[in-house]
Amino acid sequence: MKARFSQRETLIPRVFLSEGLMEKVDILVVGAGVVGLAIASELARRDRDLFIVEREERYGMGASSRNSEVIHAGIYYPKGSLKAELCVKGNRMLYSICRENRIPHKRLGKLIVATNEEEMKTIEGLYRQGRENGAEGLEMIDEEMIRRFEPEVRAIGAIYSPSTGILDAHALMDHFYRKARRNSGVDPLILGTEVVGIEPKGDGYRVEIVGVEGRASVEARVVINSAGLHADRVAEMVGIDADREGYRIHPCKGDYFSLSGRPPVKMLIYPEPPKGGAGLGIHATPDLTGRIKFGPNAYYVKEINYRVESGVEEFWRDIIKYLPSIRREDLHPDMAGIRAKLQGPGQPFRDFVIRHEEDKGFPGFINLIGIESPGLTASPAIAEMVENMVEEILG
Numbered sequence: 001m002k003a004r005f006s007q008r009e010t011l012i013p014r015v016f017l018s019e020g021l022m023e024k025v026d027i028l029v030v031g032a033g034v035v036g037l038a039i040a041s042e043l044a045r046r047d048r049d050l051f052i053v054e055r056e057e058r059y060g061m062g063a064s065s066r067n068s069e070v071i072h073a074g075i076y077y078p079k080g081s082l083k084a085e086l087c088v089k090g091n092r093m094l095y096s097i098c099r100e101n102r103i104p105h106k107r108l109g110k111l112i113v114a115t116n117e118e119e120m121k122t123i124e125g126l127y128r129q130g131r132e133n134g135a136e137g138l139e140m141i142d143e144e145m146i147r148r149f150e151p152e153v154r155a156i157g158a159i160y161s162p163s164t165g166i167l168d169a170h171a172l173m174d175h176f177y178r179k180a181r182r183n184s185g186v187d188p189l190i191l192g193t194e195v196v197g198i199e200p201k202g203d204g205y206r207v208e209i210v211g212v213e214g215r216a217s218v219e220a221r222v223v224i225n226s227a228g229l230h231a232d233r234v235a236e237m238v239g240i241d242a243d244r245e246g247y248r249i250h251p252c253k254g255d256y257f258s259l260s261g262r263p264p265v266k267m268l269i270y271p272e273p274p275k276g277g278a279g280l281g282i283h284a285t286p287d288l289t290g291r292i293k294f295g296p297n298a299y300y301v302k303e304i305n306y307r308v309e310s311g312v313e314e315f316w317r318d319i320i321k322y323l324p325s326i327r328r329e330d331l332h333p334d335m336a337g338i339r340a341k342l343q344g345p346g347q348p349f350r351d352f353v354i355r356h357e358e359d360k361g362f363p364g365f366i367n368l369i370g371i372e373s374p375g376l377t378a379s380p381a382i383a384e385m386v387e388n389m390v391e392e393i394l395g
């Protein structure tokens, strides 16, 4: 649904009026990626006015449609971090959401492989961390077992993660959107409309939006910033200093190459993650049809474009360390995604920021910043966390 409103500066979009709503809404979610949609599906109720404002013409056009579609287990993140906690919880929630709502998914299992003794040490550390985080069913397996699982993989040891899988991210977003619409009784989504300004007003916020038909503003009691790569700028609109608070996003791109011909593996195969790197290493991910994609690599960018900019040589060299049968000529540039990272180049681990910013003087303003991987996996658990914050605000 597109926002329809007059050119007059302060007029409410007709979509709000046509649904019989007043100038004030209870909740406004900025951004309709998987996280914004999951939150809306959790918060929508018939006795609440909730809207999701999305600047693109369709939902899920950002990172949510440019990722590996992996349901992660929760191995890579430090114990006690939101990433660890929400990933482990989200993993369980996602499998039951997928089962109950017929969302295409497969619990394929994953190997994180070590090709030498040095890598083995890192893998063993990851295994311990994964177990402490509560990732389900992790096992260390030896070379023979690896060959039995995946005969083409060359490695001396691996972590076997049975709860890692893949899903159709679009089908998941369709599900969250339908649930939000059903629970609110109206269509809560306003597409092709950008939030361009937010200022505190009364017991809420005056939010300025721009769509194809002009400019308008609306008052919202609660504003939820789920704007992905632009979440730092949306936080700045309300008056938060993104640099001082450590909210600046460092876009980090990842390219993928697809493999033509017979798929060499059935499971997800990951290498040792690069030390101090921004990604998990170039891994093999089967999609729901069995086709294999390799990637993503990780490099920081200034400009947002989705061209595959990496060379095939870099990919092939990394892949043949654990899958020597792969031929360079069978790798083809496929797609790219951009991570909304808080961690800049060479910086240490940063966690998700999911905060009610009351203590900064912004009651009713909730920030979700740095929701990179495992944000897809964690999305239902993030939504639950945000729901608890909103319950406290609205009572």
Ligand SMILES: Cc1cc2nc3c(=O)[nH]c(=O)nc-3n(C[C@H](O)[C@H](O)[C@H](O)COP(=O)(O)OP(=O)(O)OC[C@H]3O[C@@H](n4cnc5c(N)ncnc54)[C@H](O)[C@@H]3O)c2cc1C
Pocket: 030, 031, 032, 033, 034, 035, 036, 037, 053, 054, 055, 056, 059, 060, 061, 062, 063, 064, 065, 066, 067, 068, 069, 070, 071, 072, 193, 194, 195, 196, 226, 227, 228, 229, 230, 231, 234, 253, 254, 296, 336, 337, 338, 339, 340, 371, 372, 373, 374, 375, 376, 377, 378
């Ligand atoms: C290469 C890559 C691989 C990944 N692989 C995985 C994986 O396998 N498993 C996993 O769990 N996670 C993975 N992730 C992470 C996951 O994709 C993200 O965490 C998740 O999609 C984030 O969702 P989001 O809704 O926060 O952001 P987005 O999907 O980016 O949505 C944000 C939305 O906000 C909108 N917006 C921005 N500014 C405004 C504004 N001012 N007004 C209105 N709308 C606005 C944007 O248009 C966009 O639609 C990966 C990410 C990348 C980049």
